[in-house]
Amino acid sequence: MRRPSIRTQLLKGTTPLLVLTVLRDSELYGYEIAQRIRERSGGAFAPSEGSLYPALHALEAEGALQADWRESDKGPKRRYYRITGKGGALLAEHEAEWASFARGVARTVAGPTNA
Amino acid sequence: MRRPSIRTQLLKGTTPLLVLTVLRDSELYGYEIAQRIRERSGGAFAPSEGSLYPALHALEAEGALQADWRESDKGPKRRYYRITGKGGALLAEHEAEWASFARGVARTVAGPTNA
DNA sequence: CGATCTACCTCGCATTAAGAGGTAGTGAGA
DNA sequence: TCTCACTACCTCTTAATGCGAGGTAGATCG
Numbered sequence: 001m002r003r004p005s006i007r008t009q010l011l012k013g014t015t016p017l018l019v020l021t022v023l024r025d026s027e028l029y030g031y032e033i034a035q036r037i038r039e040r041s042g043g044a045f046a047p048s049e050g051s052l053y054p055a056l057h058a059l060e061a062e063g064a065l066q067a068d069w070r071e072s073d074k075g076p077k078r079r080y081y082r083i084t085g086k087g088g089a090l091l092a093e094h095e096a097e098w099a100s101f102a103r104g105v106a107r108t109v110a111g112p113t114n115a
Numbered sequence: 116m117r118r119p120s121i122r123t124q125l126l127k128g129t130t131p132l133l134v135l136t137v138l139r140d141s142e143l144y145g146y147e148i149a150q151r152i153r154e155r156s157g158g159a160f161a162p163s164e165g166s167l168y169p170a171l172h173a174l175e176a177e178g179a180l181q182a183d184w185r186e187s188d189k190g191p192k193r194r195y196y197r198i199t200g201k202g203g204a205l206l207a208e209h210e211a212e213w214a215s216f217a218r219g220v221a222r223t224v225a226g227p228t229n230a
Numbered sequence: 231c232g233a234t235c236t237a238c239c240t241c242g243c244a245t246t247a248a249g250a251g252g253t254a255g256t257g258a259g260a
Numbered sequence: 261t262c263t264c265a266c267t268a269c270c271t272c273t274t275a276a277t278g279c280g281a282g283g284t285a286g287a288t289c290g
Contacts, residue, residue, distance in 0.1 A: 006128060006212040009245070012277055013124025018223055025227045031237055037223060044219030051278045053239060075236045076286050095224065097121040102217055104159030108133055108152060109210065112140045124276070127246055146268055166247040168270065191255050191268045233290090239283080246277100252270080260263085 015047060015055045017098055020064065020083060020091040029070075029078035030056060056081060064090045130162060130170045132213055135179065135198060135206040144185075144193035145171060171196060179205045 022028065022036040030053060038046045047055075059065045064087035067079050083091070137143065137151040145168060153161045162170075174180045179202035182194050198206070 006209060007216060008278060009128025010212065010216045012127040012246085013121060014220060015278080017220070021224050029237080040227075041219040041223045044215065045223070048279050049237090049239080050241090050280065054277080057239095072237085072286090074287060076238065076284095078237065094121060097125065098220065098224070100159065101122060101125045102220075104156040105129060105132070105213065105217075108156045108160070109136050109213070112155075123247060127277085130247080144268080163248050164268090164270080165249060165272090169246080172270095187255090187268085189256060190266080191253095193268065231290100234288085236287080237285085241280105241282085243279085243281105244277100247275090249272105249274085251272085254268085256265100256267080258263100258265085260261100 011045070014098070015051060016059060016064075016090070017094040018045065018047070019052075019055060019059065020087055020094065023065070023081060023083045023087070024091060027080050027082035029080045031078070033081070059087065059090075062086070062090070126160070129213070130166060131174060131179075131205070132209040133160065133162070134167075134170060134174065135202055135209065138180070138196060138198045138202070139206060142195050142197035144195045146193070148196070174202065174205075177201070177205070 018037050018041075019033060022033055022040065028036060033056070034047050034049075034052055056065065056067075060067055060081070064084060065081045066084055067081045069077050069079055072078050133152050133156075134148060137148055137155065143151060148171070149162050149164075149167055171180065171182075175182055175196070179199060180196045181199055182196045184192050184194055187193050
């Protein structure tokens with residue numbers, strides 16, 4: 001009964017941030033989003049399908065993403081996602097939250113009673 | 116049906132890091148651990164009892180912490196925790212994981228296709 | 231014709247933060 | 261005295277979510 005990796009727990013809550021981030025630059029389909037995140041994180045993150053697709057659906061339902069199906073000349077159809085105005089605002093919120101959170105951890109871990 | 120705060124999700128997995136960190140400097144009892152984390156994080160984190168106590172018990176069961184009961188001259192008895200050798204190693208592991216994780220997020224959020 | 235890759239999806243499990251609730255001791259104020 | 265507030269511990273249930281496993285399907289190549 002191995003403890004789950006620390007990483008898996010840390011990842012909780014970051015998927016929307018990562019997804020919205022890679023979609024800020026261009027529209028992408030699901031499979032491609034996962035690749036982009038893997039590339040841009042330097043291999044640090046590789047979101048599994050079991051977490052990526054539900055997250056995409058949630059963001060779409062929220063109005064943060066818009067999506068449509070397109071044919072591919074080779075392989076199955078793809079669902080392309082693009083970020084909406086609401087999604088941009090949500091991204092900003094996630095970025096701010098992350099920054100404040102990371103600052104808090106850094107401060108706590110840094111040293112004893114540092115003002 | 117409000118979404119839970121982003122913060123709450125981000126916090127997942129960081130409790131052991133924060134607890135071990137404040138115990139690195141001195142032994143403390145539970146209530147005090149929460150205060151210490153609140154102080155040192157600059158008010159950014161205020162672990163609830165429902166997450167703190169279970170975390171302490173888990174760390175103790177793992178051998179990362181040792182604990183004993185002591186009387187207080189005023190108020191209820193206190194359970195003092197101190198970090199063990201194993202706990203020190205676990206802390207190092209959590210610090211490394213956190214650093215690599217934060218670096219990954221920073222890199223991903225930073226800019227497009229940065230090698 | 232089977233294997234492999236792309237590309238989508240869902241279900242169930244495990245982990246964990248938080249809130250609500252419970253037990254007690256101490257001390258201050260109506 | 262009685263009540264309230266604060267300390268200090270605990271546990272139970274709920275909600276969120278990453279992940280693995282499983283499933284469907286088209287395309288391509290040996």
